[in-house]
Amino acid sequence: MKIASWNINSVRFRMDIVARFLKEMAPDILCLQETKAENAQFPMDALKGLGYPHIVINGQKMHHGVAILSKVPLVEDRSHDWQDNGEARHIGVRLPNGVLLENVYVPAGGDIPDREQNPKFGQKLDFLGRMIDWSSSLSEPTILTGDFNIAPLESDVWNHRQLIDVVSHTPIEVETLARLQASHNWVDLGRHFVPAPERLFTWWSYRAKDWSVSDRGRRLDHMWASPSLREQAVSHTVHEACRDWDKPSDHIPIVTEFAF
């Protein structure tokens, strides 16, 4: 089973590349973040028509929003409000084999890496704190994927020294993400298959003149699994070509294949 995750930055605006990705890569499941659509606006029929009849969504007006598209039945869908303000940033399901799949969109955290000056940064850390509480009591095999908005390792950014004070790579964020990882001994499948310090990015700013020439990327999107699932993960790939498709997202899709 191939499970993909992609911050799509508006699912309606990017239906063409979503369709292209589903046709070319044919994942069994695609987790989307930043769908930017209310539930009533979600392109349900078009996506079902592409061979993904099982769809769960958690959307809101204008911002955020997550969804899971699947070829296989999904059960027990529910969402956690780790942001504690009603924002649509999580949806989770159980797969036919019993494995839990959790799709999360961690808040970006604003510009200034300081709780006092920038409440959004505090919200981001608090969001992760609630995830740690949840993760610490997990007892079932689980896949946690999505846009974590943190690049934890030095080799997860184009320049560690230049980004050390930039939100997404600051020490407090990296430490907090490490506590989340330790709370369930999560396996970081990206680095399981592409060990540091090999280059591995999933996001490039829209502002670069040519994203691939400057290559100022960060690894913000992740696929984590419970330790009991480690041996069932068979590959992990990121699809940089999608960053050059028409009207691209600033994130690229990541795909993990599991032997189930």
Place this chain on the structure above:
DNA sequence: ATGGCTGGTAGAACCAGA
């Protein structure tokens, strides 16, 4: 030269992303 852009929404000299 990490903001130089982007989408959604309103109809902004906007907001948020990261």
